[in-house]
Amino acid sequence: MNTPTHQPADARGHVLIHDPSLRDGHHAVRHQLGAGQLRAYAEAANTAGVPVVEVGHGNGLGASSLQAGQALLADDEMLAVVREALTDSRMAVFMLPGWGTTADLRKAIARQVDVVRVGTHCTESDLAERHLGFLRDAGVEAQGVLLMSHMATPERLAKECAQLVSYGASAVGIFDSSGHYLPADVTERITAIREAVDVPVAFHGHNNLGMAVANSIAAVEAGASTLDACARGFGAGAGNTQLEVLVPVLERMGFRTGIDLYGLLDAADIADRELMPAPPTIDSVAVVSGLAGVFSGFKSRVLDISRREGVDPRDVFFELGRRQAVAGQEDLIVDVALALREAQRD
Amino acid sequence: MNTPTHQPADARGHVLIHDPSLRDGHHAVRHQLGAGQLRAYAEAANTAGVPVVEVGHGNGLGASSLQAGQALLADDEMLAVVREALTDSRMAVFMLPGWGTTADLRKAIARQVDVVRVGTHCTESDLAERHLGFLRDAGVEAQGVLLMSHMATPERLAKECAQLVSYGASAVGIFDSSGHYLPADVTERITAIREAVDVPVAFHGHNNLGMAVANSIAAVEAGASTLDACARGFGAGAGNTQLEVLVPVLERMGFRTGIDLYGLLDAADIADRELMPAPPTIDSVAVVSGLAGVFSGFKSRVLDISRREGVDPRDVFFELGRRQAVAGQEDLIVDVALALREAQRD
Known part of the structure; x- marks a missing residue:
């Protein structure tokens, strides 16, 4: 046809x-x-x-x-x-x-x-x-x-x-x-x-x-x-x-x-x-990383570190966005998570 | 937070x-x-x-x-x-x-x-x-x-x-x-x-x-x-x-x-x-029904009837769109599939 x-x-x-x-x-x-x-x-x-x-x-x-x-x-x-x-x-x-x-x-x-x-x-x-x-x-x-x-x-x-x-x-x-x-x-x-x-x-x-x-x-x-x-x-x-x-x-x-x-x-x-196992969909982390303007490759590290430090991964993404984090700066994730944890204690 | x-x-x-x-x-x-x-x-x-x-x-x-x-x-x-x-x-x-x-x-x-x-x-x-x-x-x-x-x-x-x-x-x-x-x-x-x-x-x-x-x-x-x-x-x-x-x-x-x-x-x-079992994604049938302007609820009927009659379900969708099919007119699917099958034989 x-x-x-x-x-x-x-x-x-x-x-x-x-x-x-x-x-x-x-x-x-x-x-x-x-x-x-x-x-x-x-x-x-x-x-x-x-x-x-x-x-x-x-x-x-x-x-x-x-x-x-x-x-x-x-x-x-x-x-x-x-x-x-x-x-x-x-x-x-x-x-x-x-x-x-x-x-x-x-x-x-x-x-x-x-x-x-x-x-x-x-x-x-x-x-x-x-x-x-x-x-x-x-x-x-x-x-x-x-x-x-x-x-x-x-x-x-x-x-x-x-x-x-x-x-x-x-x-x-x-x-x-x-x-x-x-x-x-x-x-x-x-x-x-x-x-x-x-x-x-x-x-x-x-x-x-x-x-x-x-x-x-x-x-x-x-x-x-x-x-x-x-x-x-x-x-x-x-x-x-x-x-x-x-x-x-x-x-x-x-x-x-x-x-x-x-x-x-x-x-x-x-x-x-x-x-592919399944086509991509827009999950909540994707929405947040898009809003924050953060490289989505950070996702699994952000989730892991946030869990370990007891902070909200969404806060971590928004703060990484404010700090203009780019790929290669994965160390910033830990800094941000620790800073958020400290802020929670205050 | x-x-x-x-x-x-x-x-x-x-x-x-x-x-x-x-x-x-x-x-x-x-x-x-x-x-x-x-x-x-x-x-x-x-x-x-x-x-x-x-x-x-x-x-x-x-x-x-x-x-x-x-x-x-x-x-x-x-x-x-x-x-x-x-x-x-x-x-x-x-x-x-x-x-x-x-x-x-x-x-x-x-x-x-x-x-x-x-x-x-x-x-x-x-x-x-x-x-x-x-x-x-x-x-x-x-x-x-x-x-x-x-x-x-x-x-x-x-x-x-x-x-x-x-x-x-x-x-x-x-x-x-x-x-x-x-x-x-x-x-x-x-x-x-x-x-x-x-x-x-x-x-x-x-x-x-x-x-x-x-x-x-x-x-x-x-x-x-x-x-x-x-x-x-x-x-x-x-x-x-x-x-x-x-x-x-x-x-x-x-x-x-x-x-x-x-x-x-x-x-x-x-x-x-x-x-939900999984979030919705845009599959090929969804693209075609959207382009054709056909109610997506027709999908499974169109796929079944097209297989039975040996016609391309995408052709069926486009023809249903041309005929301005609306929900409730499921009978049209058979008419369209048969017409396409006849046209293939000519």
């Missing part, structure tokens, strides 16, 4: 869908996806016409470790499997300088990666300079993306994005890593970035406040041309923007993605069945 | 939260909630300061039956338990004329119900005339709500709402029963209704397209003053607007609900643990 066409009122341009289900989703399964799982989803996404499929450890190239979690497969194995499955879609990887190195990039290039995203904290784009330069010189498409982007002003994000472009990024993007944005926040930031750079701008949402799809729509309406989304929202905590929801909503609004709806729904059903 | 205050930029008025977790959620558990479950959630919602708690069979008063599903408890038992738990919150019930009768209303009034919502298909408000009149004469707050409201134009909805007011409704509302709306659709409809009536206007969302929270925000921004939402989105299919997400988002935007955040999160955790 043909996929029914949803004729929109007006054509509003093309949106490039970037699908990190096999990378960001890895966070939800402790980086334990096997070759059969990667292949099944990558083949289905390829058949549906998803233009870019990202794969790897949740924290990107080179991140598999005792500290960040050992992945079931080595980077190289993951790339080999997915490369073979993607006959039409482009293959992307993610890397965080410090976790990933130039040696990791060389190996990914040998595996014919098409797109490399280099991520840094939103105010630290200079950490991406060397790797973006290396990729540019190697002739590989290099994108620069800013994590935890709600922690910087629109002006600062615009400045950091311009810097990423100066380093060789052919596209830039902002991640709503803690799922904190409401649509007006996204509009303001994407608008500022669009005024500062001439390259495509991407938005990567999380669903802690139930706004991932609405925020993504706000992003394209403000001029973003790439949207990240995962099958069933597969990702840590409340999950990412749900791919098979976002695409038909975009099409109904008159945007074009080039993706086949039924093929996409089939891919999402495969992801649901084969990749 | 005190609940952290989320000081908004500007105060934007009060929004009345109407919580049908114990009524719409019933659809997700085949109307099998027991007294202990009803009491646990109602007490928690009451403690959190949720102003209105609705209870009953998913299809409202008098609906428990072989056809619509036998509820575990009789209406009267449900109302007795919840009435006792709600020392501060108001108690609401829902009724669909035809399923519910004046005799059912009398019994609910004897159980001290505070608010009765009388629902009809969006173009059939005249079916509510007798019951709204009865309630007005009995001195009980009576609201008129329009189901499957995406099937009528904004102008038609405004006319139907004005009619509901003329029958005695002290508030009116529109339900996005199939989760079809995008925010602009809601804005247009609520605006038209607000221009036509002087009573409070309510919006009831479903999350098939991931837009329940965003649509609810669009509704209050267009002048709705009551929003329906359920703990964890507890409801049929993709679920309703998620209550404990909506409330802090409203507060962050400067609206006031009078609800305590931590109490609300506690209530949602109780709902998650005690009421």
Whole structure:
């Protein structure tokens, strides 16, 4: 049967869908996806016409470790499997300088990666300079993306994005890593970035406040041309923007993605069945970490330490938000819990 | 500990939260909630300061039956338990004329119900005339709500709402029963209704397209003053607007609900643990029924009949949408499936 066409009122341009289900989703399964799982989803996404499929450890190239979690497969194995499955879609990887190195990039290039995203904290784009330069010189498409982007002003994000472009990024993007944005926040930031750079701008949402799809729509309406989304929202905590929801909503609004709806729904059903124990939902901790603007990866540590110290984990999250905690500052959780315990005794 | 205050930029008025977790959620558990479950959630919602708690069979008063599903408890038992738990919150019930009768209303009034919502298909408000009149004469707050409201134009909805007011409704509302709306659709409809009536206007969302929270925000921004939402989105299919997400988002935007955040999160955790096997998620069928604008209660029948006839259930949903099928027209499913099977043979 043909996929029914949803004729929109007006054509509003093309949106490039970037699908990190096999990378960001890895966070939800402790980086334990096997070759059969990667292949099944990558083949289905390829058949549906998803233009870019990202794969790897949740924290990107080179991140598999005792500290960040050992992945079931080595980077190289993951790339080999997915490369073979993607006959039409482009293959992307993610890397965080410090976790990933130039040696990791060389190996990914040998595996014919098409797109490399280099991520840094939103105010630290200079950490991406060397790797973006290396990729540019190697002739590989290099994108620069800013994590935890709600922690910087629109002006600062615009400045950091311009810097990423100066380093060789052919596209830039902002991640709503803690799922904190409401649509007006996204509009303001994407608008500022669009005024500062001439390259495509991407938005990567999380669903802690139930706004991932609405925020993504706000992003394209403000001029973003790439949207990240995962099958069933597969990702840590409340999950990412749900791919098979976002695409038909975009099409109904008159945007074009080039993706086949039924093929996409089939891919999402495969992801649901084969990749995840259950699709992400918004639990109370996800709501609080989104409101507080705290990295959701803190969740289990916050719950453990709060129980041990007899404090409310919600208070811990809000205080971490006030202290502007970022990933890597897990020690702050103990400080905050102890301070709250002391305050309770007063 | 005190609940952290989320000081908004500007105060934007009060929004009345109407919580049908114990009524719409019933659809997700085949109307099998027991007294202990009803009491646990109602007490928690009451403690959190949720102003209105609705209870009953998913299809409202008098609906428990072989056809619509036998509820575990009789209406009267449900109302007795919840009435006792709600020392501060108001108690609401829902009724669909035809399923519910004046005799059912009398019994609910004897159980001290505070608010009765009388629902009809969006173009059939005249079916509510007798019951709204009865309630007005009995001195009980009576609201008129329009189901499957995406099937009528904004102008038609405004006319139907004005009619509901003329029958005695002290508030009116529109339900996005199939989760079809995008925010602009809601804005247009609520605006038209607000221009036509002087009573409070309510919006009831479903999350098939991931837009329940965003649509609810669009509704209050267009002048709705009551929003329906359920703990964890507890409801049929993709679920309703998620209550404990909506409330802090409203507060962050400067609206006031009078609800305590931590109490609300506690209530949602109780709902998650005690009421539902798992929180609702947006599966592929939910996406398709939302896009098609078809009542999600058709799901299991559509899947069964499609399997039997060897047709794609997604095609069946889209064709049901084109034929404007409404609840009660389940026979159409067979007609559509047979027509699609014939078309495949040609």
